[in-house]
Amino acid sequence: MNVPRKVPRKALAKGAVAVLLAGLAMAPGVAPSSAAGSLALPAPFGPQTAARAVAAQLGLPEGEVAQRLAAQDGLSATAKAFEGGQGAKAAGVWADVMRGEVHANVVDDEGERAAKAAGVVPQRAAYTTTALKEVQARLDAASTRGLIPRDSSWGVDTQANRVRLEVPASADGEALLREAGVTGEERGKVALSTHQGTANHQTGLVGGDGLSIPGRGLCSAGIMLQKGGDTYLATAAHCVDTGTEVRRNDGSTDRNGNGLIGRVAVRQYPTSDYALIKVDHPRDWSPSGGLAKSEGPWFNIYSGYVANPATDMVGNLYTCISGAAGGWQCGTYFASGWSFTNGDGTTTSGVVVVRDVATQGGDSGGAVLYGTKAAGTLIGSAIVNGNQMSTVQPISRIVQDFDGAMTPVDWRT
Numbered sequence: 001m002n003v004p005r006k007v008p009r010k011a012l013a014k015g016a017v018a019v020l021l022a023g024l025a026m027a028p029g030v031a032p033s034s035a036a037g038s039l040a041l042p043a044p045f046g047p048q049t050a051a052r053a054v055a056a057q058l059g060l061p062e063g064e065v066a067q068r069l070a071a072q073d074g075l076s077a078t079a080k081a082f083e084g085g086q087g088a089k090a091a092g093v094w095a096d097v098m099r100g101e102v103h104a105n106v107v108d109d110e111g112e113r114a115a116k117a118a119g120v121v122p123q124r125a126a127y128t129t130t131a132l133k134e135v136q137a138r139l140d141a142a143s144t145r146g147l148i149p150r151d152s153s154w155g156v157d158t159q160a161n162r163v164r165l166e167v168p169a170s171a172d173g174e175a176l177l178r179e180a181g182v183t184g185e186e187r188g189k190v191a192l193s194t195h196q197g198t199a200n201h202q203t204g205l206v207g208g209d210g211l212s213i214p215g216r217g218l219c220s221a222g223i224m225l226q227k228g229g230d231t232y233l234a235t236a237a238h239c240v241d242t243g244t245e246v247r248r249n250d251g252s253t254d255r256n257g258n259g260l261i262g263r264v265a266v267r268q269y270p271t272s273d274y275a276l277i278k279v280d281h282p283r284d285w286s287p288s289g290g291l292a293k294s295e296g297p298w299f300n301i302y303s304g305y306v307a308n309p310a311t312d313m314v315g316n317l318y319t320c321i322s323g324a325a326g327g328w329q330c331g332t333y334f335a336s337g338w339s340f341t342n343g344d345g346t347t348t349s350g351v352v353v354v355r356d357v358a359t360q361g362g363d364s365g366g367a368v369l370y371g372t373k374a375a376g377t378l379i380g381s382a383i384v385n386g387n388q389m390s391t392v393q394p395i396s397r398i399v400q401d402f403d404g405a406m407t408p409v410d411w412r413t
Contacts, residue, residue, distance in 0.1 A: 014165065037145040038178075060098065062071045068098050072317060073371075078102045082118050086111060091125045092158030094315030105161050125161040127189055132156045132335075133187045135163045135182055140339055142180035143347045150345050151195075153339030153382035153391075155229040155353065160313055166383050169194040195383035203287040203390035204231055205261060207367025208322030210249035213239050218249055220324040220366035223302070223395055224282075224409040227402055229410060232280035233261065235365030236379045237269035238342070246277050249324065254284035261285070268401065270346030274393045275365075282409075302367075305374040305395045305408050309336035310350050312373075319354045319370045321378055321390060323363025329358035331390070333370060340382050340391060352376060352392040359390045368392045374408050 072095075073343075079093040079102045091105035105125035106112045115122035139154045148154075167173045169320045173192045177183070180191060209221040219239035225232045240246065244264045253259045258281060266276040279285070306312045313319075313333045320330040331354045339349040352375060354368070359381055368375040376394040383389075399406045 006409045024173065057230040065098075072097055075100070075102050076314045076317060077122065079104070079397075080311070082120050084383050085114065085118075085383070088130060089128055090130075091128050091161060092156075092315070093120070094159055095317055097317065105158070105160075113288070127161055132161070132163050132189055135186055136339075138180045138186075139163070139165065140349060142176070143339060143341065143349075146345075147176060147179050148341055148347070150341050150343055153338060153340035153384060155335055157191065157385070158335060160191060160385075163189055164191050164193070164384060166193055166195055166385070168170055169243075181223065190205065191385075193385060195386065205279065205282075207369075208324060208328070209242055210233060210324030210362065211239070211261070211365065212247045212249040213244060216240065218324060218362035218380070219364050220322075220362065222365050222367050223305070223374045224279075225276065225398065225406050226409045227406045231279045232265065232276035232406075233279055234377050234395070235275050235277060236377060236393070237267045237273045237275040238251060238379070239364055240275045240277075242267045254281055255282050256281070258284065270342075270348055272350070272397055272401075273348045274377060274398055276398070288309060302374045302408065303367050303372050305399065306370055306376075307399075309375070309394050309396065309398055313352070313370055313375070316372065317370070319368065319375060321359060321363070321366060321368050321392075323353065323359055323366035323378060325360040325362030326358070329359065334384075334389060336394070338382075338391070340380075342380065348379065348391075348393075350394065350396050350397060351379065353382070353384065354390045354392060355384075357386065357390045358388055 075095040075097065075315060079095055082102070082104055083090050083093045089107055089111055091107055093104045095102050101121050103117050103121045103123060105123055106122045107128060108113055112122045132384070133156060136154065136156055137368065139148065142148055149167055149171045152164065152167045152342050157164045165173065167176065171194070177187060177190060177192065205224065207222055211219045211221055213219050216239055219235055222234035225234055231351060242264050244259045246264065247259050250259065251259065260280060262277045262279045264275050265278040268274055313332065313336060316332045318330055319333045320328060322328050334355040335352040336350050336352045339347055340351065341347050359378060363378050365379060366378045368378055374395050376392045378390060379393045380391045381388050382391055
């Protein structure tokens, strides 16, 4: 798997990537003060400013970057249209934004001809996505029986056309596969590897602001949501307990001097990893709703949410994460529907994986944006093919759990 180079921290500090990536509208903010209520809502930046910043980061001509970013939605549409047209033969699609290309795995000559006719670069593959997901389902079942060790991760690697299973070096991966019933021909569908590290949860009223959790330390604020007349702030469930009182970690207050954001009203863990803090006085916190914090006086704006990562997100398109410890980091979407076991042996499934980011302790719960939409909240990291990947709880799971009645909030409207 080819992993893009890391985004330099120095560039992040200058706001070089905290700009319009994949259509993210950017806005200048005022310098933060001790009171969150003193921050004013800014007006958004335009695409030219974004292209200039990304060009400086990547070392490419500004005009070329502007064209590529403007074409990204078109690449996504082409990729999804081709994948849908392949039906049961679909084997994965992804994009190379800066080359302006859509790539696809194909399993036969017919698929290769269809790809070329659609302007898609074909890559011959052995397995369909459906066949790989059947193997992943065996591993999911093995996890429910306690067969998969702690600090493991697994899921479909679309580009590599394999199910990746990463286990600690001390584990017998082959024995695990046999116990899971992955034998014979199916064994060839699995890329098994080991690692020395751990699949860490990171513990850290805008996305990316720091939250103080009694007895847990630092976590991060995620996306603001609303159901009926109630407003909630999403964060990672492993950071909190039901009923936990949550405040800003820097002691800042709302415009009326209230330091308490609210209490945890909903906690789903470990099958999912999200918690909802019922915000006591949402309109007294500003900025709020559709803003997610970055380093320096920069803010990203989201509109709506990714309803289904498996169908709405395309490999290699820009995805940005905002946490209290790491600030804004932009990487690329890698996969959805993955599962992993953490240090206490619990399993979280259905997660999104983002590569080329190195999130830190304290970033858990932070906002994750894909294009102009909210994608979810950061819940941790995993070792995938020897690289640290960030794992994300999709916001779509939260909405689904509330029968579609939960929606992102934008107080500017």
